[in-house]
Amino acid sequence: MAIKTPVDARLAIEGGAPVRSADDPLPEIFPRDVPQESFDNIHEVLEKGLSSGYLPRFEQEFAEVNGAKYCVSLANCTATLHTIVAAMDIGPGKEVIVNPITDLGSVAGIMAQGAIPVFPDVDIRTGNVTAETIEKVISPRTAAIICVHWYGLLCPLDDIVALAQKHNILLIEDVCQAPLAKYKGRNAGTLGDVGAFSFDAEKHLSGGHGGALLTDNKDIADRVYLFGVMRGGVPVERYGRKHVRFGLNMRFGELEAAFVLGMLHILEEQNQRRRETTAALSQRIEEDIPGLIPPYIPEGGDHIYWYYHLRVDPDAFTCGLWELSDALMAEGLKAEPGPWQLVPDSHTFLHTKTTVAGESHWPWDHPMNEFAKDIEYSADMVPIAKEHVDTTIRWNWTDKYTDQDVEDMATILAKVTDRYRA
Ligand SMILES: Cc1ncc(COP(=O)(O)O)c(C=O)c1O
Numbered sequence: 001m002a003i004k005t006p007v008d009a010r011l012a013i014e015g016g017a018p019v020r021s022a023d024d025p026l027p028e029i030f031p032r033d034v035p036q037e038s039f040d041n042i043h044e045v046l047e048k049g050l051s052s053g054y055l056p057r058f059e060q061e062f063a064e065v066n067g068a069k070y071c072v073s074l075a076n077c078t079a080t081l082h083t084i085v086a087a088m089d090i091g092p093g094k095e096v097i098v099n100p101i102t103d104l105g106s107v108a109g110i111m112a113q114g115a116i117p118v119f120p121d122v123d124i125r126t127g128n129v130t131a132e133t134i135e136k137v138i139s140p141r142t143a144a145i146i147c148v149h150w151y152g153l154l155c156p157l158d159d160i161v162a163l164a165q166k167h168n169i170l171l172i173e174d175v176c177q178a179p180l181a182k183y184k185g186r187n188a189g190t191l192g193d194v195g196a197f198s199f200d201a202e203k204h205l206s207g208g209h210g211g212a213l214l215t216d217n218k219d220i221a222d223r224v225y226l227f228g229v230m231r232g233g234v235p236v237e238r239y240g241r242k243h244v245r246f247g248l249n250m251r252f253g254e255l256e257a258a259f260v261l262g263m264l265h266i267l268e269e270q271n272q273r274r275r276e277t278t279a280a281l282s283q284r285i286e287e288d289i290p291g292l293i294p295p296y297i298p299e300g301g302d303h304i305y306w307y308y309h310l311r312v313d314p315d316a317f318t319c320g321l322w323e324l325s326d327a328l329m330a331e332g333l334k335a336e337p338g339p340w341q342l343v344p345d346s347h348t349f350l351h352t353k354t355t356v357a358g359e360s361h362w363p364w365d366h367p368m369n370e371f372a373k374d375i376e377y378s379a380d381m382v383p384i385a386k387e388h389v390d391t392t393i394r395w396n397w398t399d400k401y402t403d404q405d406v407e408d409m410a411t412i413l414a415k416v417t418d419r420y421r422a
Contacts, residue, residue: 003289003411012330018330019332019415020408027402034263035262035263037262041261042255044258051254055252058260058264059071065187068187068195069216069221072212072213072229073212074212077174077198080197080212081105081172082112082113082248083248084172084213085109085112086112086246087223088144090110090115091115094141096118096145097119097137099150102174104347111363113363114369115363118142121136121384123298124387125293126151127388130160135163138163145169145172146172147192149177151303152303152307153305154183154303157188158184170194173188173195173196175195175196176203180205183300193217193220206260208256226244227250231243232245275303277401281294281409284406291313292311294310295310306396309392310392311392313391316422318420318421321391324393327420333409333413336393337389338392339389339390345379
C-alpha cells in the first residue's frame, strides 16, 4: 500500500498543517490501560491490610510465565542489578562489562560495590553489544557481563551465553525493556545466569515502580534474597536474628506486586500488537522511504519495542538529526535522538571519577583497582556506539497505536524526509 500524500505538503515547521495536530495527537503511553484485575487485586491488598500474599504469588507466577525456577522481587531494576553484584561478592579488583547505551540503573550498582564498569562497543544496527564486541574487553578481572536488551530488542544471546560460559563469567541480562520477549522460544532473562526486570511507570510491564530477577540457580536466588530482602539477616532461635553479612533493604511492595500481576496478564497481547504495528511501519519505510533504516532484529531474536528506532543515513538528507527531529515533532511524531543514553559520554561523573562515595574517587581509587585509575571514560572508547546515537532517532511505542496512527507516522516520515532529501 502506498504512503498517503499529506493534506498540506508544506512542513508544519515551515507554516504548513501538521499531519497530526495538537487536537488529534498520536496516543501516548499514559494514561495506561489498567486491567480490572489490577484494581481488584489492589482492593484485596487493602482489605487484607497489606498482608494478602501478593508478593509471593507474583514471584511464583512471574517465574512460571517466564519458565524460570526462581524469582526474587525487589524495589526496582537499579536495586536488582545492584543486589546481584553485591550478593555475588563482586567488588574491588573486579570488572563488570555493561552496554554503553543504557540507563544509569544498569551501571550504578557496579560502582557502588567497588567494581569497575567496562564498556564494549556495539553493533551499529542495533545499538546493542554482541559476543564479538564483548570478547574484546574481557580480562582476567571480568566477573560479570550485564547484557542490556536496549530498545526492547534482544542481543544475540546464543553467542553471548557461549562466550560467558567459555570464560566462566556470570551473565546477567538486563530485561527492563524486553519483558516476555523470546529468544529462540525461550524468554529473555532466562538465557543468562540471571535476568533483571524493571516495573517502573514507563516500562511495558508497569507497576508504578518495582523490579525482579529470574534465575534457575538457587545459590544466586538465596544470596540475593539474603542481601536485598533480609538485609543480611538470618533467623536465630531464641535470639531473633543475626546479620551474617551486610545487606540493604531493596524490597518490593504488596500493592505494586498486586498491580503488576494484573498487568502481566495483558502483556503478551500488548507485545504482539506492538510487533504487528511496528512491522507495518518498517515495511512502509523499507519500501518507500530511502535514507531511513528500520530496526534490525538479529536471527532468532525478538523485539517488543520499548523504543522504535530508525537509523538515519546522514548522506541522504540536507539537514542534521536534530533538525529532522524538530520537523517530525512539528508534524506530531515525537521522534528524537538519544545521545544522553550513551553512558560513557553523558554520565560526566565518570569523566571526573567523583561523587560515587563522598569526596573519594571510589571505586577507581581503591588499591585493588589500581589497574583502572587511568581509564578515561568518554565517547571515544565506543566509537560505533557514538555513531549509532548520532545517526538514530527513536520514540516510545505503545500498543495503543491504531493502524491509522501507523499510516500517519509513515506519512509524517515521508513528508519530512522528502523535504530534506539530498
Ligand atoms: C535498560 C534499563 N536498565 C535499568 C533501568 C533502571 O530501572 P529502574 O528504574 O527500575 O531502576 C532502566 C530504566 O529506565 C532501563 O531502561
